[in-house]
Amino acid sequence: xxxxxxxxxxxxxxxxxxxxxxxxxxxxxxxxxxxxxxxxxxxxxxxxxxxxxxxxxxxxxxxxxxxxxxxxxxxxxxxxxxxxxxxxxxxxxxxxxxxxxxxxxxxxxxxxxxxxxxxxxxxxxxxxxxxxxxxxxxxxxxxxxxxxxxxxxxxxxxxxxxxxxxxxxxxxxxxxxxxxxxxxxxxxxxxxxxxxxxxxxxxxxxxxxxxxxxxxxxxxxxxxxxxxxxxxxxxxxxxxxxxxxxxxxxxxxxxxxxxxxxxxxxxxxxxxxxxxxxxxxxxxxxxxxxxxxxxxxxxxxxxxxxxxxxxxxxx
Numbered sequence: 001x002x003x004x005x006x007x008x009x010x011x012x013x014x015x016x017x018x019x020x021x022x023x024x025x026x027x028x029x030x031x032x033x034x035x036x037x038x039x040x041x042x043x044x045x046x047x048x049x050x051x052x053x054x055x056x057x058x059x060x061x062x063x064x065x066x067x068x069x070x071x072x073x074x075x076x077x078x079x080x081x082x083x084x085x086x087x088x089x090x091x092x093x094x095x096x097x098x099x100x101x102x103x104x105x106x107x108x109x110x111x112x113x114x115x116x117x118x119x120x121x122x123x124x125x126x127x128x129x130x131x132x133x134x135x136x137x138x139x140x141x142x143x144x145x146x147x148x149x150x151x152x153x154x155x156x157x158x159x160x161x162x163x164x165x166x167x168x169x170x171x172x173x174x175x176x177x178x179x180x181x182x183x184x185x186x187x188x189x190x191x192x193x194x195x196x197x198x199x200x201x202x203x204x205x206x207x208x209x210x211x212x213x214x215x216x217x218x219x220x221x222x223x224x225x226x227x228x229x230x231x232x233x234x235x236x237x238x239x240x241x242x243x244x245x246x247x248x249x250x251x252x253x254x255x256x257x258x259x260x261x262x263x264x265x266x267x268x269x270x271x272x273x274x275x276x277x278x279x280x281x282x283x284x285x286x287x288x289x290x291x292x293x294x295x296x297x298x299x300x301x302x303x304x305x306x307x308x309x310x311x312x313x314x315x
Contacts, residue, residue, distance in 0.1 A: 002255060003283035009294050010209065010285070025217035029123050032217075033093045040094065044101035045292040045299060048108055051075065058117070060136040066118040067137070068096045069148060070107040078146075080113040081154035081313040083186065084138055088161030088290070090218030091122045091130045099160075102290055102302060109306030111315035113150060115141060119166070123221035130222075131233050134166045135173055142180060154313050156184035156246075158305075160289050161258065162218075164190025168236040168265065171245050184312050186305055187250045188289050189258050190265060192237035194219070194229040198260035208255045210286035215257060237265050243272040249308040251289070251301060254282035277308050 002010075017023060024032045051071040057064035071080070085103055087094040096116050107114040119133035138157060145152040157167040164187040174181040196215065205212035223234055232239050250266035252259045259280070266278040281288065284297050289305075292298040309315075 001283060003295070003297060005295050005297070006255075006284050006288070009291070010207070013209065023213070025211070025213040029092060029221055033121070036089075036093050037095060037098055040098040040290070041100075043291050043293050044099070045105075047101040048104050049073065050104050050107055058137045058140050060133050060140070063120060063133070065120070065133055065137055066096060068100070068103070068116045070103050070114040070116070071149070072107040072111050072113065075111050075113075075315075078149040079151040080149055081156070081315055082113040082115060082141070082145075082148065082150035083110070083156045083158050083309060084141060084182075085114050085116045086119065086134050086157070086159035086163035086166040087116065088159060088163045088188070088287075089121075090215075091127070091162045091222040092218050093121070094162075099290060101292065105292075105299075105302045106306045106309070109303050110310040110313075112156075112306075112309055112313060113148075115148060115150075126221065127223045127227060128233055130162070131166060131169055135170050138170050138174075138182065139179075152180070154183055156186060156309060156312075157182045158184075158186025158188070158249075158309075159190075160188035161191060161286065164188050164262070165192060165236065168192060169233050172232060172236055172239055172242075175245060182246050184309065185246050185248045186309060187248060187262070187265070188301075188305065189252050189256055189286055190250070190262050191258055192235065192265040193261040194223065194227075194231075194234040196257075198257075198264075200260040201257045204255050204257045204259075208257075208285050210257055212257070237261055237268065241272070242268050242274065245269065245272075245274050247275040247312060249277045249305060250279075251305065252278075252280045253284045253286055253288055254280060255284065256286040258286060279304065
């Protein structure tokens with residue numbers, strides 16, 4: 001059963017469309033991004049105070065990616081456990097600002113530093129650029145940890161939706177090359193299977209915020225026709241061997257098209273012996289982790305993710 005707050009929010013969204021607000025998937029990408037990003041900033045709860053924030057850039061091939069670093073309240077010294085956070089938005093929308101409050105809350109609640117990474121977006125920068133940017137950012141922070149007040153042995157990756165996909169892929173890529181991996185992965189309703197043929201994709205294709213049409217709009221921009229959907233950077237669920245990957249926290253939502261592929265990835269990690277905490281929020285929808293101004297379950301999920309991160313690092 002849908003949570004009451006979720007039902008009310010969906011009703012408000014439906015009424016807005018009846019009143020003339022265009023559906024995102026009908027808009028040009030640049031216009032849709034600008035409108036949704038502005039709206040998304042207002043969907044997060046009021047941003048909590050943190051000890052300090054630092055804005056800067058990370059050099060990657062062909063670009064300098066913006067980042068924002070959040071130092072949690074009440075934590076002294078340098079060499080902090082640190083979460084690199086990759087925002088969601090279908091690899092098309094979203095930025096540091098749309099996830100500012102979420103990153104602040106996770107930092108304070110986990111007593112870990114958070115570095116939010118503004119990777120380049122499709123369709124201007126389609127697959128694999130967002131993945132390559134995010135992997136380069138992880139390597140840069142890992143290899144220059146002192147510049148970020150980060151402990152390279154306690155470096156995690158995490159993100160929601162597209163950001164969950166990116167986080168899983170970063171871990172798999174580091175394992176494949178034999179380089180130091182993240183110490184932990186936080187996967188919030190991650191996209192793990194580009195084929196999109198699960199039961200939850202069928203059940204929740206319309207009326208639950210993330211619709212089939214919107215998913216197709218994202219994928220058309222990110223992985224144009226002819227892309228190999230079995231590429232592990234698009235479908236990390238299809239990896240032959242997921243053993244030896246970092247411990248994980250995997251969260252799904254009960255009325256989310258991505259629910260089943262997120263659960264399937266958690267199951268694969270568990271079956272492979274990877275220490276994994278899996279939790280499903282049954283009464284809510286995709287995006288709730290960031291819709292914290294309207295959904296108390298989003299705040300609860302922020303806190304639960306932060307608590308698991310804190311327990312892993314002993315903070």
